[in-house]
Amino acid sequence: MRPRQRLIERIRKRLLIRLAVGLTGVVLAMAAGAAIFVFWGVYNVSALQQHTEPVYTVLTTALDRSISQRAEEIDVPPLDQPDMQARGLSHYRDQCVQCHGAPGVARHDVGKGMTPVPPNLAHTARNRTSAEIFWAIKHGIKMTGMPSWQFIFKDEEIWDIVAFMRQMAVLSPADYQAMAASVNDQPEEAEASRRFPNADRGRLAMYGYACIACHRVPGLVGPQADVGPPLAGIGSRRYIAGVLSNNSDNMVRWLRDPTQVDPLTAMPDLNVTEQDANDIAAYLETLK
Ligand code: HEC
Ligand code: HEC
Structure with a gap:
């Protein structure tokens, strides 16, 4: 090797070593930062401290994408069968109004101080497909307070709720009151036939x-x-x-x-x- 080439080689090696040391430093600093963030309790978990706008956008996008990906597999049954909406309203009134409210009906106290805030579902019904709504009700949404309902409602009952939510998007408060007044509580159904334990x-x-x-x-x-x-x-x-x-x-x-x-x-x-x-x-x- 000529002296000049050797010199270049040496400089290259040094640069590489510096880069490696620098990168390790950055990674360590980030790990230390994360540790301080977690262990010193820097992050404020108060339910009244909303995320910053960029974090909110990232989280909402992740949530939207997660739901729409998983909803692609779901076949939607006809939602216009008689009594479906009435049955759905009855379940909705029992289990959803407290957090989400209904046309002309305020949410209860439990649905007020939450982050994320439980959305107005008339708004959701306009913006999401039936399959997406079904998925969100059946599986719930982690770290939001939205429960999974699959051990409380059968799939058919969840579709009843989806059918009602579709209708709710166009109900006035007076329509809702009239519909609610004409709906009785649903009788408990007999349990489905047995299958092998899973x-x-x-x-x-x-x-x-x-x-x-x-x-x-x-x-x-x-x-x-x-x-x-x-x-x-x-x-x-x-x-x-x-x-x-x-x-x-x-x-x-x-x-x-x-x-x-x-x-x-x-x-x-x-x-x-x-x-x-x-x-x-x-x-x-x-x-x-
Ligand atoms: C304990 C309060 C609570 C109850 C009860 C509740 N929800 Fe929710 N729900 C939430 C919260 C919180 C979210 C998440 C908000 C978000 O999108 O970040 C949510 C999200 C949803 C979504 C997705 C909305 C969207 O556009 O992302 C649907 C659909 C939904 N709920 C339907 C229902 C139905 C139907 C019931 C009754 C069977 C119900 N929820 C009961 C709190 C609740
Ligand atoms: C509110 C608290 C609570 C919840 C919720 C709860 N358990 Fe229990 N569970 C207990 C207590 C307390 C005992 C002890 C009962 C006793 O010895 O009299 C117990 C006992 C048991 C036992 C017997 C344990 C043994 O050592 O013999 C089993 C099995 C069990 N629970 C399963 C479950 C399952 C499955 C669920 C959910 C479907 C559940 N538990 C929900 C409080 C709870």
Whole structure:
């Protein structure tokens, strides 16, 4: 190598080393910044502190894209069948008005101080497809306060709500009052026919019924609360809650009606359907 070439080579190496050191520094500084942000509690989680405009835009875009991607797979049934809207209104009045309001009806206090604010659904009905609305109701929206309703309503009932929401976009307050006055509460329907228990769905159901608010459950992420006993190893325990021998029928019985098994228990009745209890029991059985 000629001296000149050697010199160039040396300079190149030095530059590369400097670049590597510089980059490592930047990454470390960012990690330190993130750690300070998290551990010193810099981020204000107050429900009245709205995100800044750019953050808000990014989050809303992520939410819109996420919903519309997932809604593409959904087939929309006819939404103009008789009684659908009336049934939908009845569910809406029971479960949605408190956060979202209705034409001429204010949201309750729970729907006021939230960030993000629960949107006016007449506005949503104009801007989103039926499949998107169905998806949002069925699955809920993480970190917004919008619950998933799939363990409360069957798919047909969610479509009833979508049908009503489509109508709601054009209802005046007077129309809504008239429609609401003519609708009675829906009678409880008989439960759907049995199918084979599904442990995966059971795992999801334990989020859907908020079991993790009280129990630590292997395979589920949550607050690690010890209100009820941890459920690790429940599949190989002899007794359920110390009173029932542990088999799947008894587990279903316990899950559906704990206070009937033991009137003094602190585990409340959670209106678990028979099918959901079967699915949850199938998951719990795997926790050996
Ligand atoms: C505890 C309050 C609460 C209840 C009860 C509730 N929601 Fe929501 N809902 C929210 C919040 C918060 C959002 C998210 C706002 C956002 O888009 O960031 C939301 C979002 C939605 C969306 C998506 C809107 C959009 O345009 O992104 C739909 C659709 C919806 N809710 C329908 C319903 C229906 C139908 C019910 C009743 C079965 C219901 N919600 C019950 C709080 C609630
Ligand atoms: C409000 C808190 C709370 C919620 C919500 C709750 N549990 Fe419990 N659970 C308890 C308590 C407390 C006990 C102990 C009961 C006893 O021994 O009398 C218990 C006991 C149990 C047991 C028996 C445990 C053992 O060691 O024998 C099982 C299984 C169980 N819960 C499953 C569930 C499932 C599944 C859900 C959701 C569908 C759920 N729990 C929701 C509080 C709760």
